[in-house]
Amino acid sequence: MWKEYYRQRRIASYTLRGRFLMDCLEEQVLPESAPRQLRSDKHPFTESARVYLEEACKNLEDKVNELHHDIDSLALPGWLSRKLAKEYTVQSVKLKRELARLCEVSDWNIVGRLDLVLNLSDRRLSSTEKQVLSLGLKFDIGGNGKGFNEFINCNYKWRDRDADKGFTQGVVACYKALAQSNICVIPRRYKEALHTLSQDDSIIISQADKGGGVIVMNKNDYLDKMLDLLNDHTTYERKPDGNADNEAEKFKIEARNILRKSVKGKKLLGLLEEAPRPPLMHGLPKVHKTGIPMRPITSGIGSAPHKLAKRLAKPLSGTLGSISDAHLRNSSDLIRRSPIQVPKREVVRANRWNRNVLALGCFTCPKPSCLLLKRQYSFRVNLNPKFTDGDIKEHYNQTIDRVTMNKCTKVIGHNEDPRRLNF
Incomplete structure (x- = not known):
């Protein structure tokens, strides 16, 4: 016994x-x-x-x-x-x-930065939820939410032979199986916290506009702020249902007519989306401003011109700065090309000084385009405004003045007159 x-x-x-x-x-x-x-x-x-x-x-x-x-x-x-x-x-x-x-x-518990997590919602976050959010929204947890069909579509090439397509599907299936068998790199309590947060429909988790912080806010507040942006009739215009499909079809017809005129263009016909979706817009909260307004971000992934534009942008990106002198790479390039002679020891710290420098967008404005938002809204703002020489000169002078004031503040302090400093 x-x-x-x-x-x-x-x-x-x-x-x-x-x-x-x-x-x-x-x-x-x-x-x-x-x-x-x-x-x-x-x-x-x-x-x-x-x-x-x-x-x-x-x-x-x-x-x-x-x-x-x-x-x-x-x-x-x-x-x-x-x-x-x-x-x-x-x-x-x-x-x-x-x-x-x-x-x-x-x-x-000490891997992330808890000071980057800002809770603006009515929900009370637990310590575990704060810790997992402090890792950042771009932290790779080792898993992949894409399905098998999505992987196949990403690797599908219409001009390949049937044997090559079958081989690609087999390789994708093996990699998908291996990815599912991998161990998650975060603890179980973090996975449970993420699942709990994802099931809460009353909150929105977003990245901050500046600083890389993580913002948790009420869903109703988020929708109200985004609707305030869309209600600005000087920027957005209401479109009838089906307008996105009509515009996408017009683009495909015009793009096919252009691409069929050359041999190289015919090779790009497969980049046109067969079933495009309208671009989607989301907002990033500007926590560094009063009232926490939203910065609209538009994603054109899956839209009619996305794949074609992505292919055409590759050769153009390498020519930036070599075709026109109106392109500025960064703040240091602005100071180097400005008529003000800044000492070398100050140029090294320029990026810390002129964080509020205005971008000279008037020099490199894109051509007008019809950018659709969720089948209902489109931009009405003129993306290619015409500036006179006086406007450009005034914009440039205001930018240089701001750079000068920031530099003077760091060098001689707030009590002295920066106009007396000789550069």
């Missing part, structure tokens, strides 16, 4: 210990009994720590299977069964508390 009791007790102990180590593996924490060599200052959870926990779990599983096959199990008396169940419960609670303590002191 006692021999059977101790056997079942060891089985329960090994089982609980194995579950605890498996939870540590999923939460990416190391128990106190783990060697200190497994910890690293450069990574919160190293690959050697993962291998150590996997081997420990496998050894405990082998011990449990060995005890199960030693002798046939016997029925224990009621009082011994109750004692065994009580010990099992006490040990289980103890290991759960230990796991929670290890998660609180985990190195994952």
